[in-house]
Amino acid sequence: MSKITERVEEIVTPIVHDLGFELVDVEYVKEGPDYYLRIAIDKEGGVDISDCALASEKISEVMDKEDPIAEAYFMDVSSPGAERPLKKEADYTAAVGHPVYVKLYEEIGGDKEWLGELIKFDAETVTMSVRIKTRTKEIELPRKKIAKIRRAVIL
Incomplete structure (x- = not known):
């Protein structure tokens, strides 16, 4: 895991848990000229778009304060989907x-x-x-x- 994803995971884990979600994955990748921070969350019964929007809002507030990523990036908070990665x-x-x-x-x-x-x-x-x-x-x-x-x- 890269230092950026490790740091982001440290920052977002308490936020996600306080909202009642599980942090499934953090991915930071460059695609073309752009950087993407992808955060996958889940809960019993699955997450919906309002769960993702709430988590995204709370995570954005803290990420703006902590500022662990130097370059500009797009952040996406989503469900891991049916084909969720096995991380833990x-x-x-x-x-x-x-x-x-x-x-x-x-x-x-x-x-x-x-x-x-x-x-x-x-x-x-x-x-x-x-x-x-x-x-x-x-x-x-x-x-x-x-x-x-x-x-x-x-x-």
């Missing part, structure tokens, strides 16, 4: 038995992307059940090689 141990626990999508830094077993059911995890590995053509196979992926992991919606 609680996210992994909640995803066990559900479909997940994994993108790796380097190939394992000939692939950098995996889609399957999360079976178990520990500090070092993620174990998934994946379908390869007509058979199902368990694979272990080292967590240090995972670039992104999120819940997946399979239709």
Whole structure:
């Protein structure tokens, strides 16, 4: 995690919790000439647009005072959606038995992307059940090689 996202997380966590929400993710990225600060929040039953607007207003007030980002940026407060990222141990626990999508830094077993059911995890590995053509196979992926992991919606 970058120093900016760490600092933003420190600033916004108490605000989000005071509003009754969970901070799911903080992302700071440059896209083209612009910088974007994306903050994902959630609560039991999900968040709606008024929840996001309220959180955005409260976060903006404090971010303007603290000013942890030197350059101009656009801020977006939203729901993590059905395909929420797995960031914390609680996210992994909640995803066990559900479909997940994994993108790796380097190939394992000939692939950098995996889609399957999360079976178990520990500090070092993620174990998934994946379908390869007509058979199902368990694979272990080292967590240090995972670039992104999120819940997946399979239709």
